[in-house]
Amino acid sequence: MAKDFYTILGVGKNASEEEIKKAYRKLAHQHHPDKAGGSDAKFKEVNEAYQTLSDAKKRRHYDAFGSAPQGGQSSGGGAGFGGFQWDFQGGDFSDIFSDFFGGGGQGRGQPHRQEKGEDIRVALHSTLEDSAFGAEKELSIKRDVECSRCKGSQAEPKSEIVSCAHCGGTGRVSRQYRTMFGTIAQQSACSACQGRGKVPKHKCTQCHGAGVRKETDTFKIKIPAGIDSEQMFKVQGKGNAAPLGAQSGDLYVAVTVAKHPIFSRKGSDLYLDLPVRFSQAAFGDKIDIKTLYDTVSLKVPAGIQSESVIKLGGKGMPRVSGFGKGDLLVKVRVQTPAKLSRRQKELLEELKKENL
Structure with a gap:
């Protein structure tokens, strides 16, 4: 008896492509063999149903004849994985793939090496x-500074630097995943040595192997002339320090x-x-004006009107550009x-x- 692919996926015969895809993803998660309660047979059945109903030509054939097309009637599929033929035409498997790996289909992670400490932002x-x-x-902030005992090496003074036992000195660890695409190996940076392949035999007792310590750092900074509200300037190297001689972050x-x-x-x-005054406006006058920089004598012309503007060039704020x-x-x-x-009246x- 022919299988009812619509019933297997739990959708109606008029289901849209998006509804079929959504149902498939849910069932693939539910029945994946690597999950508790998963079923290899049910997983294959769900995949078979999706392979047919997600392809327009195969679906039309199935609706007409009650079975999936065989052999040469397949519409441009990809290579087989684990006994299935995966058809990538018109489909986006990247989001399905990421569901199993937590963020994309990268099969090989690069070793993590900290190039710079974290930046800090203050108001x-x-x-x-x-x-x-x-x-x-003068500014006082809490930030990571280099450990005074190990000088950022993370090791107790005179301690040996040895190969990381967790990754065997490679700086990488491998994990294998069973997926709908078969078994895939994924490499990532070793968390024990942060991808370096080496660790101190004895960690620094002051920073506990971090290479840095949180301290209150007090120092002086120069406000750039002309800076305005909601603008930001950078103090290089005054962010968090990083271990092993890496560059410190910046302070914003x-x-x-x-x-x-x-x-x-x-x-x-x-x-x-x-x-x-009215008389000054009528007859004109010289009025002393205090600017940010000095006092200037401003000439008010006779007959000047209220709301008139007199410009004093170069007496504003410095431009940040310099x-x-x-x-x-x-x-x-x-x-x-x-x-x-009475006299004025x-x-x-x-x-x-x-x-007048």
Whole structure:
């Protein structure tokens, strides 16, 4: 009696390709011979059903005649594995493969060698003045530093370095998996020696063989002139140290610049509101302006209007690129007096008569 492939996979005759694939993956996991309660016979049966129903031509033949096509009617399959012919045409087996191996079909892992310590990220609060002049700050962070006893070697002083017993000195270990594709050997870095093939006979008693120790490290850093909020700068080599002479990681400092009581900032330009009396606006004047760097005499032209902007070139923030500074943009705010003396009222009445 012909097998009912739809019943074997637990799907209806109108099931989509995705539904068939989903059902197959579930049953392949359930009945895999390497799993507890798995069945080799059931696993083969599920595979046979999937081989037919996942191929459009084979499925049409099966629906018409109640059996899978034989011999030359196969549609471009791949080589046989473990007694099955696997048809890769139009199918994506990479995700199924990864289900068995936990992340891709790489049959041969490369030995792991630590090239560099891990990077560290910290936050730093700065003032606008510190950002403008590039201030020096003292920073204290906890990070891995080289062990003072073994100097990063992981070994007790004068201890022998011997071949790793776990991997036989190769730095690699092999594991074999039984899969739907047959038995596959996979190599990975030895966890006992981190892929080096050698280990100290006696581990350092201070760092317990790590080669590094967690300590509070205090040092000075220079804030780059012109840096702005949400920008980051790197301090090379001040991340976590790595054992066996490998390069230390880097320290990344994320800066937050506090709001200034006088100046506001956009990019490398600074902005300043300047209150101006009515008479100064009408007749013009010279007003002393305090910038971040010095005091300048600003010429306010006669008849200037409120909201007008006067630019002081090169009085803004340094550009992080190192090329010059931005500008200081002074916005004039003509003030209207809230209270007037009798004399001021009389004068304004006279001006009113002159249409001013």
